[in-house]
Amino acid sequence: xxxxxxxxxxxxxxxxxxxxxxxxxxxxxxxxxxxxxxxxxxxxxxxxxxxxxxxxxxxxxxxxxxxxxxxxxxxxxxxxxxxxxxxxxxxxxxxxxxxxxxxxxxxxxxxxxxxxxxxxxxxxxxxxxxxxxxxxxxxxxxxxxxxxxxxxxxxxxxxxxxxxxxxxxxxxxxxxxxxxxxxxxxxxxxxxxxxxxxxxxxxxxxxxxxxxxxxxxxxxxxxxxxxxxxxxxxxxxxxxxxxxxxxxxxxx
Amino acid sequence: xxxxxxxxxxxxxxxxxxxxxxxxxxxxxxxxxxxxxxxxxxxxxxxxxxxxxxxxxxxxxxxxxxxxxxxxxxxxxxxxxxxxxxxxxxxxxxxxxxxxxxxxxxxxxxxxxxxxxxxxxxxxxxxxxxxxxxxxxxxxxxxxxxxxxxxxxxxxxxxxxxxxxxxxxxxxxxxxxxxxxxxxxxxxxxxxxxxxxxxxxxxxxxxxxxxxxxxxxxxxxxxxxxxxxxxxxxxxxxxxxxxxxxxxxxxx
Numbered sequence: 001x002x003x004x005x006x007x008x009x010x011x012x013x014x015x016x017x018x019x020x021x022x023x024x025x026x027x028x029x030x031x032x033x034x035x036x037x038x039x040x041x042x043x044x045x046x047x048x049x050x051x052x053x054x055x056x057x058x059x060x061x062x063x064x065x066x067x068x069x070x071x072x073x074x075x076x077x078x079x080x081x082x083x084x085x086x087x088x089x090x091x092x093x094x095x096x097x098x099x100x101x102x103x104x105x106x107x108x109x110x111x112x113x114x115x116x117x118x119x120x121x122x123x124x125x126x127x128x129x130x131x132x133x134x135x136x137x138x139x140x141x142x143x144x145x146x147x148x149x150x151x152x153x154x155x156x157x158x159x160x161x162x163x164x165x166x167x168x169x170x171x172x173x174x175x176x177x178x179x180x181x182x183x184x185x186x187x188x189x190x191x192x193x194x195x196x197x198x199x200x201x202x203x204x205x206x207x208x209x210x211x212x213x214x215x216x217x218x219x220x221x222x223x224x225x226x227x228x229x230x231x232x233x234x235x236x237x238x239x240x241x242x243x244x245x246x247x248x249x250x251x252x
Numbered sequence: 253x254x255x256x257x258x259x260x261x262x263x264x265x266x267x268x269x270x271x272x273x274x275x276x277x278x279x280x281x282x283x284x285x286x287x288x289x290x291x292x293x294x295x296x297x298x299x300x301x302x303x304x305x306x307x308x309x310x311x312x313x314x315x316x317x318x319x320x321x322x323x324x325x326x327x328x329x330x331x332x333x334x335x336x337x338x339x340x341x342x343x344x345x346x347x348x349x350x351x352x353x354x355x356x357x358x359x360x361x362x363x364x365x366x367x368x369x370x371x372x373x374x375x376x377x378x379x380x381x382x383x384x385x386x387x388x389x390x391x392x393x394x395x396x397x398x399x400x401x402x403x404x405x406x407x408x409x410x411x412x413x414x415x416x417x418x419x420x421x422x423x424x425x426x427x428x429x430x431x432x433x434x435x436x437x438x439x440x441x442x443x444x445x446x447x448x449x450x451x452x453x454x455x456x457x458x459x460x461x462x463x464x465x466x467x468x469x470x471x472x473x474x475x476x477x478x479x480x481x482x483x484x485x486x487x488x489x490x491x492x493x494x495x496x497x498x499x500x501x502x503x504x
Contacts, residue, residue: 049461052465054461054464054465073467073469076464076465076466076467077467080465081462081465083458083461083462083465085458087414087455088455088458088459088461088462089462090410091407091410091411091459091462091463092406092410093385093386093389093406093409093410094386097406100475101463101466101468102466102467104473104474104475105466105467105468105469105473106467107473110475110476113475133386134410135410135413135414149466150466153466153467
């Protein structure tokens with residue numbers, strides 16, 4: 001199997017000195033869906049932004065064997081990133097302008113731009129939304145438009161940062177089932193284990209800037225001690241505020 | 253002033269925004285250059301603008317209402333004009349410490365300025381309400397206004413609501429915990445402004461990342477504007493002739 005994404009010994013520090021990645025080694029193979037899970041502040045989002053060269057740390061990141069920064073234009077056409085907050089990704093006045101943005105940067109002719117915008121909106125189930133204003137969409141719709149802005153460029157690898165965060169179950173499952181139908185290589189960051197089980201074929205656990213475990217989704221999700229250790233399941237001794245404890249504290 | 257019709261839908265889609273922009277600019281210029289005391293001509297201008305409004309299938313009252321919004325500011329600027337101009341004194345009063353004199357020319361200038369500003373704002377209200385903000389900015393783009401400016405306008409339009417919502421949430425959170433004095437509230441409002449600024453700054457960074465991720469290379473690209481049709485040419489020609497005729501009347 002071809003390596004779609006590979007990171008070797010990747011280090012990254014933010015300008016304020018906080019070390020977000022401390023030697024990450026990982027690979028994503030063509031056609032698989034990989035979930036990167038881990039607690040808040042583990043460096044998951046930071047890692048994602050290395051896959052298309054938005055952030056540049058020390059170490060090596062390659063896409064299909066080619067270093068990300070060798071040709072950033074090529075990299076960004078291969079790797080489509082869907083950001084966590086659609087209000088960051090949808091910055092244009094209308095849905096059409098947003099989906100067309102990447103296409104215009106590539107330099108497609110006008111009729112091809114229009115065709116691809118319509119197709120991408122159709123793929124996410126929002127056909128006819130071209131004239132809508134992003135501000136007036138629901139969060140679920142915004143997330144789907146954000147996905148369409150990336151799909152329009154037909155990338156080979158899709159990268160998602162917390163695709164289901166803040167969505168209610170209906171909107172979440174609507175998006176999730178849509179994602180399941182996509183055949184591209186997918187990498188997503190989440191702590192939504194329900195989604196991980198549904199979507200991922202392989203799981204990588206990231207904690208404190210390092211890969212601490214990886215394996216098939218069944219094996220990782222079955223290892224409750226491992227998940228608990230990295231703050232992905234509730235602690236065992238969660239009875240510290242149970243009625244008996246509270247009763248024993250009361251003055252009577 | 254943010255137009256309230258932010259659905260982005262054109263109310264009268266038949267005319268190119270560029271045509272309406274050109275006519276409005278011509279109208280305002282001729283209005284400003286009008287001799288200030290040619291009062292009957294103002295009536296003709298009013299008639300011309302009302303014709304535009306009715307042609308665009310807009311209701312007269314809302315347009316008139318909107319046109320009055322900025323008038324207090326005009327009044328504030330113009331209020332001293334009757335007292336400081338030369339000319340024959342038509343009204344005089346001694347307030348003890350200062351002598352107030354109203355001159356005929358001063359009064360004429362005052363009324364002229366008020367009418368000119370109101371008619372200009374009325375024409376602009378027609379332009380904005382019959383075009384919609386987004387189409388208006390695209391019209392400016394079509395008239396070769398640099399894309400940097402028009403994109404900036406669209407960014408403001410896109411994010412002003414997002415930032416406003418953020419401000420409302422911050423204020424609600426403050427109000428929920430606010431029991432202190434007015435001074436404490438003022439201080440809290442100060443920090444809310446600070447937080448808003450930082451959040452907007454950070455959002456700007458993330459939006460830029462999202463732009464880079466879709467191949468942005470510092471060059472803003474757009475689709476060609478629509479064709480300038482026969483209807484648009486007719487509208488511009490007839491309106492310009494109308495404006496010219498009205499201006500000629502003032503010379504008689």
